[in-house]
Amino acid sequence: MSVSGIGSSSASSTGTPTSSASIAATFDQFLTLLTTQLQNQNPLDPLDTNQFTQQLVQFAGVEQQLKTNSQLEALVTQGKSQSVPAAAGFVGMKLIADGSTSTLANSQASWSLKSPAAGTATFTVTDKNNKTVYTETKKITAGQQSFTWNGKDQNKTTYPAGDYRLSVAAKDAAGRAIAVSTEIEGVVDSVRFEGDTPILMLGNQSIAYDRVRQIQKN
DSSP states (O other): OOEEOGGGGGGGGGHHHHHHHHHHHHHHHHHHHHHHHHHTOBTTBOOOHHHHHHHHHHHHHHHHHHHHHHHHHHHHHHHHHHHHHHHHTTTTEEEEEEOSEEEEBTTBEEEEEEESSOEEEEEEEEOTTOOEEEEEEEEEOSEEEEEEEOSBOTTOOBOOSEEEEEEEEEEOTTSOEEOOEEEEEEEOOEEEEETTEEEEEETTEEEEGGGEEEEEEO
């Protein structure tokens, strides 16, 4: 099991305590000056209390905003800490996520497909340079199904491990185009944290949380 990058964002929360300390010190100085002025004011020419009141309100508003920001950062930090064990629990489980790119490993790359209707589909696999390495035409059914490529073309040439993209062009029995969605599947072998988002790793392939459609025991 591998979980990395958890502590990378902890340093970003150091700004608010410093700001809070600064505003607190300034507020104390302001109160000290205000008290001194009130004690030594000319009774025949008193200080403008409305102005002091407005300044007090402004300082209080800034202080309240800083407290609110601190509370929000605490909630975000708490959410991050709770997401760590949840994301780590996916390691070793089978994942299905949105996407057309799958990793060829151990002579196998798999995609999960979802079709609104039965028909005939042409599957085209391309490499990172957008070069076609494999094509196949076959029947598909309505609903969820899978497509697996063994890493070889029609001439039995074996391609190296890496990322490959699948595109699907399908038509129903009446010749109408069918929109087939492509998904990728594989076993989660590690979790990486980048910023606020856990990244599930399928070999060298990164899958963001919002792309996950299904998690099941392997």
